[in-house]
Amino acid sequence: MIKLTIDNKIIEVAEGTTVLDAARMLNIEIPTLCHHPKLTPFGGCRLCIVEVKGVPRPLTSCTTPVSEGMEVVTSTPAIEDLRKTVLELILSDHPNDCMICEKAGDCALQELAYFYGIKENRLEGERRIYKKKDGNPFIERDMEKCILCGRCVKVCEEVEGVGAIDFTYRGFQSKICPTFEKDLDCEFCGQCIAVCPTGALTGKAWKQQGRIKDTRETETTCGYCGCGCSLTLHVRGNEVIKIDSREDTINEGWLCVKGRFGYTFINSPDRLKKPLIKRNGRFEEASWNEALDYIAERLKKIKKEHGPDSIAGLSSARCTNEENYLFQKFIRAAIGTNNVDHCARY
Amino acid sequence: MGTGGIAAGGAEVINAFRTELEASGIKAAVSENCSMHKVGCRGLCAKDVLVDVIINNNKTTYQYVKPDMVSRIVKEHIKKNTPVSEWVAGEDYHNFHKKQLKVVLSDCGSLDPEDIDAYISGKGYEAARKILTSVKPEDVIGIIKASGLRGRGGAGFPTGVKWEAAMKQSAKQKYMICNADEGDPGAFMDRSVIEGNPHAVIEGMIIGAYSIGADKGYVYIRAEYPLAVDRLRKALSDARTKGFLGKNIFGTKFNFDIKVKLGAGAFVCGEETALIASIEGQRGMPRAKPPFPVYSGLWGKPTVINNVETLANVPYIIRNGAQWFASFGTEKSKGTKVFALTGKIKNSGLIEVPMGIPLREIIYDIGGGPEDGKLLKAVQTGGPSGGCIPADMLDTPVDFESLAKVGSIVGSGGMVVLDEDNCMVNVAQYFLQFTQMESCGKCVPCRIGTKRLLEILDRITKGAGKEGDIELLEKLSSDIKAASLCGLGQTAPNPVLSTIKYFRNEYEAHLQGKCPAAVCKALLTYYILEEFCKGCGACIRACPAKAITGEKKKLHKIDPAVCIKCGACFDVCKFKAVKKE
Numbered sequence: 001m002i003k004l005t006i007d008n009k010i011i012e013v014a015e016g017t018t019v020l021d022a023a024r025m026l027n028i029e030i031p032t033l034c035h036h037p038k039l040t041p042f043g044g045c046r047l048c049i050v051e052v053k054g055v056p057r058p059l060t061s062c063t064t065p066v067s068e069g070m071e072v073v074t075s076t077p078a079i080e081d082l083r084k085t086v087l088e089l090i091l092s093d094h095p096n097d098c099m100i101c102e103k104a105g106d107c108a109l110q111e112l113a114y115f116y117g118i119k120e121n122r123l124e125g126e127r128r129i130y131k132k133k134d135g136n137p138f139i140e141r142d143m144e145k146c147i148l149c150g151r152c153v154k155v156c157e158e159v160e161g162v163g164a165i166d167f168t169y170r171g172f173q174s175k176i177c178p179t180f181e182k183d184l185d186c187e188f189c190g191q192c193i194a195v196c197p198t199g200a201l202t203g204k205a206w207k208q209q210g211r212i213k214d215t216r217e218t219e220t221t222c223g224y225c226g227c228g229c230s231l232t233l234h235v236r237g238n239e240v241i242k243i244d245s246r247e248d249t250i251n252e253g254w255l256c257v258k259g260r261f262g263y264t265f266i267n268s269p270d271r272l273k274k275p276l277i278k279r280n281g282r283f284e285e286a287s288w289n290e291a292l293d294y295i296a297e298r299l300k301k302i303k304k305e306h307g308p309d310s311i312a313g314l315s316s317a318r319c320t321n322e323e324n325y326l327f328q329k330f331i332r333a334a335i336g337t338n339n340v341d342h343c344a345r346y
Numbered sequence: 347m348g349t350g351g352i353a354a355g356g357a358e359v360i361n362a363f364r365t366e367l368e369a370s371g372i373k374a375a376v377s378e379n380c381s382m383h384k385v386g387c388r389g390l391c392a393k394d395v396l397v398d399v400i401i402n403n404n405k406t407t408y409q410y411v412k413p414d415m416v417s418r419i420v421k422e423h424i425k426k427n428t429p430v431s432e433w434v435a436g437e438d439y440h441n442f443h444k445k446q447l448k449v450v451l452s453d454c455g456s457l458d459p460e461d462i463d464a465y466i467s468g469k470g471y472e473a474a475r476k477i478l479t480s481v482k483p484e485d486v487i488g489i490i491k492a493s494g495l496r497g498r499g500g501a502g503f504p505t506g507v508k509w510e511a512a513m514k515q516s517a518k519q520k521y522m523i524c525n526a527d528e529g530d531p532g533a534f535m536d537r538s539v540i541e542g543n544p545h546a547v548i549e550g551m552i553i554g555a556y557s558i559g560a561d562k563g564y565v566y567i568r569a570e571y572p573l574a575v576d577r578l579r580k581a582l583s584d585a586r587t588k589g590f591l592g593k594n595i596f597g598t599k600f601n602f603d604i605k606v607k608l609g610a611g612a613f614v615c616g617e618e619t620a621l622i623a624s625i626e627g628q629r630g631m632p633r634a635k636p637p638f639p640v641y642s643g644l645w646g647k648p649t650v651i652n653n654v655e656t657l658a659n660v661p662y663i664i665r666n667g668a669q670w671f672a673s674f675g676t677e678k679s680k681g682t683k684v685f686a687l688t689g690k691i692k693n694s695g696l697i698e699v700p701m702g703i704p705l706r707e708i709i710y711d712i713g714g715g716p717e718d719g720k721l722l723k724a725v726q727t728g729g730p731s732g733g734c735i736p737a738d739m740l741d742t743p744v745d746f747e748s749l750a751k752v753g754s755i756v757g758s759g760g761m762v763v764l765d766e767d768n769c770m771v772n773v774a775q776y777f778l779q780f781t782q783m784e785s786c787g788k789c790v791p792c793r794i795g796t797k798r799l800l801e802i803l804d805r806i807t808k809g810a811g812k813e814g815d816i817e818l819l820e821k822l823s824s825d826i827k828a829a830s831l832c833g834l835g836q837t838a839p840n841p842v843l844s845t846i847k848y849f850r851n852e853y854e855a856h857l858q859g860k861c862p863a864a865v866c867k868a869l870l871t872y873y874i875l876e877e878f879c880k881g882c883g884a885c886i887r888a889c890p891a892k893a894i895t896g897e898k899k900k901l902h903k904i905d906p907a908v909c910i911k912c913g914a915c916f917d918v919c920k921f922k923a924v925k926k927e
């Protein structure tokens with residue numbers, strides 16, 4: 001164990017802990033933008049700088065491991081002044097878009113600009129303008145809002161093991177890109193959206209569907225496969241407008257393309273709303289009573305003539321979990337067979 | 347010959363000598379009395395190609411040799427032993443060498459760098475043999491520490507201390523890396539050392555690797571140095587053949603081999619953590635330190651990274667002793683330093699001087715002073731991370747501490763001489779353009795901050811500077827220095843700060859619409875002086891914008907609204923009647 005003081009408070013932590021983590025254990029707030037607890041430290045945004053006694057220049061707390069007897073001060077006028085300059089620099093190269101940005105209200109950059117009261121900017125100058133938009137089907141990549149925190153690059157490499165995107169170019173023109181600036185063509189897990197602190201990465205599916213503050217959250221379990229990831233449905237009125245997952249879940253907040261984006265069928269106009277019965281080789285609309293009677297009659301007859309094991313049931317991940325529960329109950333209890341399956345397995 | 351000599355026509359000159367000697371029928375003499383060596387660079391680029399003719403130990407050096415001069419040299423000098431006096435290198439050439447002190451470059455320019463036996467015959471690899479067969483690693487480190495050798499890659503970190511830290515690591519796998527990425531504009535020290543004496547670098551690496559306990563080494567060298575790469579590769583393979591690299595070196599249990607890794611020409615890849623990332627196959631972006639590479643470097647293993655010149659010093663220190671090396675230089679900066687002397691100076695080239703030599707001696711005694719009798723304004727040292735030292739501080743000794751004290755650095759050894767025709771705002775702008783372009787983009791203060799510095803400098807040089815811009819430059823500079831992640835951002839504002847510190851008046855003049863050195867186009871006006879104009883019409887014909895009017899033999903006039911400030915009239919007027927201000 002290593003003993004150190006942060007803002008005059010003594011704490012003992014395991015070797016290898018960063019100064020930032022130690023400070024958080026003491027409930028000391030340090031602003032961060034590029035840090036993500038699940039990813040390797042980056043040290044690019046420079047907001048988490050602190051003063052360490054005996055070290056002539058400020059150190060980034062997210063990258064600096066604790067050492068015995070270290071004396072850390074997390075906030076001084078000089079440090080706050082540097083943080084302000086850094087924020088002004090970021091905002092000088094950022095569209096003034098909060099009013100129409102998907103991320104507003106949930107944006108780490110907006111939050112910091114608010115706390116540091118940045119309105120006038122001494123450091124105005126050229127801004128990166130990108131005309132070409134990424135034509136992929138799922139992820140809105142607005143690189144003008146990108147602050148190059150590198151989180152998306154890291155999550156794609158370290159968590160997803162894909163490496164679809166990386167830093168390209170140099171200097172002011174640095175940019176996160178898929179290979180050769182082509183349209184993104186990857187797993188579309190959306191992990192990068194989940195870790196992006198700004199509105200640079202958002203889901204195309206939830207564009208202009210509603211502000212997060214106006215939604216109810218419903219916790220549920222994904223039915224697409226047997227992993228059973230926890231989902232948070234963001235519901236506005238009676239519509240699911242976005243899905244994500246909390247970090248304190250069994251799946252640590254990570255999802256796959258289906259779990260994250262596979263919900264737009266819920267309110268799709270193409271959905272079946274009435275039962276269809278095949279007559280003379282063609283599907284025809286029928287009433288619910290007619291359909292249910294027909295099914296009951298046929299199932300009973302087959303069961304009677306060939307026994308329950310001649311029947312098998314297969315249900316869909318696009319039904320609710322409750323419906324899927326009832327369906328297997330029906331096959332097992334009412335039909336009397338274990339011949340039942342589903343893509344998440346029963 | 348180095349790259350510079352070859353560009354100046356060295357290869358052609360050698361061929362001319364070969365054919366000429368053969369044709370003159372003194373073939374026998376060639377093999378018996380004369381031997382022609384291709385030697386490394388000997389520094390005086392401005393006078394390339396240099397040729398030594400040695401007859402019975404009498405050496406004569408010719409300067410500016412061209413292939414068509416060879417026949418006369420052969421006829422008169424080699425055959426009749428009467429040197430062609432008007433081509434013999436003069437006082438300048440000898441002055442250039444007088445105040446220099448050569449350690450690292452001592453064999454550059456006399457040894458054939460492509461011949462390992464030439465290096466061996468001059469005691470080459472003896473130091474490594476002695477160390478590996480009879481000296482304990484901690485004692486080697488003791489010698490290096492006692493010599494006072496400090497890193498020549500920029501920061502001046504004590505080499506012995508670095509090696510000791512790596513030696514003390516218990517990891518089984520360690521690495522020794524030579525940093526030959528040299529990316530500062532105008533710098534060619536490390537390139538010349540590798541081109542001129544690659545075996546000294548290899549021998550230094552063997553000694554270093556043995557002391558820290560590394561069995562694998564890398565030379566990270568930029569691909570834009572093809573000659574250096576070729577010579578290095580040949581030297582490595584020759585050393586391998588002789589058994590100086592590989593398994594059981596000198597019959598000991600020590601194994602060590604070196605790989606060459608080519609860099610793609612990013613300045614930031616000279617930064618040690620970026621260099622490591624690049625060897626690992628990632629984008630060359632620095633990471634925060636601590637942990638330092640001696641604890642966790644290449645693939646997480648203890649790694650020592652040393653500059654080319656640092657390593658090339660090592661065999662000479664072992665051969666001649668720590669005391670010998672420590673007898674040169676100042677109390678804290680020992681030994682010598684190689685500089686690339688360029689800019690507005692008569693004798694530009696590669697020089698090696700004892701640490702602590704006054705800047706004045708470098709500029710005037712070695713460099714011969716500014717060109718064309720112009721007034722010296724400042725000396726820029728340390729490349730884009732360095733600063734400008736004004737002419738009235740020329741007595742500053744050139745060592746790590748003294749240069750830091752005046753706001754510049756020794757750096758890797760670039761030295762650019764600026765004269766009255768250089769605009770200091772323009773100089774700062776030039777370096778900022780470079781650092782902004784080479785910023786890796788990882789951290790905010792450097793990526794966006796240097797861009798904003800550059801924009802402010804741009805507007806000042808365009809006459810659009812605002813009140814408060816100088817103060818804003820100072821504030822932003824100091825914030826970028828304090829908040830940036832790596833050495834690039836931490837030093838990028840130095841050219842701005844040091845030019846403001848010593849030449850604030852030039853900045854202020856720009857804000858008032860004047861460029862005192864008449865460099866910044868937007869602030870210039872061209873006009874014709876009545877008392878000198880002869881009305882010859884030359885300027886009218888030269889002006890591409892048709893901005894000049896005037897009848898023959900009468901005063902001509904430039905219309906400032908039409909003038910595009912190209913300077914054609916200024917250049918063409920024989921009577922110096924055109925002025926720019």
Ligand SMILES: Cc1cc2nc3c(=O)[nH]c(=O)nc-3n(C[C@H](O)[C@H](O)[C@H](O)COP(=O)(O)O)c2cc1C
Nearest residue numbers: 497498499525527528616617618652653656833834
């Ligand atoms: C932006 C940047 C560029 C650098 N470029 C070089 C270089 O080209 N060559 C070099 O030897 N060191 C360079 N350095 C310094 C290295 O990081 C490192 O300190 C040095 O190689 C250590 O060797 P030394 O102790 O022998 O000086 C650079 C540092 C920075 C921050």
Ligand code: SF4
Nearest residue numbers: 098101104107198199
């Ligand atoms: S990313 Fe954040 S700061 Fe930027 S426009 Fe969107 S809400 Fe505003």
Ligand code: SF4
Nearest residue numbers: 156186188189190192
């Ligand atoms: S969606 Fe997933 S695979 Fe695609 S870039 Fe983002 S993190 Fe990588």
Ligand code: SF4
Nearest residue numbers: 146147149150152196
């Ligand atoms: S896209 Fe988002 S996560 Fe990726 S670097 Fe930009 S701001 Fe960071």
Ligand code: SF4
Nearest residue numbers: 786788789792832835
């Ligand atoms: S200071 Fe510049 S070069 Fe260094 S990490 Fe930051 S952006 Fe990259």
Ligand code: FES
Nearest residue numbers: 043045046048062
């Ligand atoms: S959070 Fe530490 S540098 Fe960004």
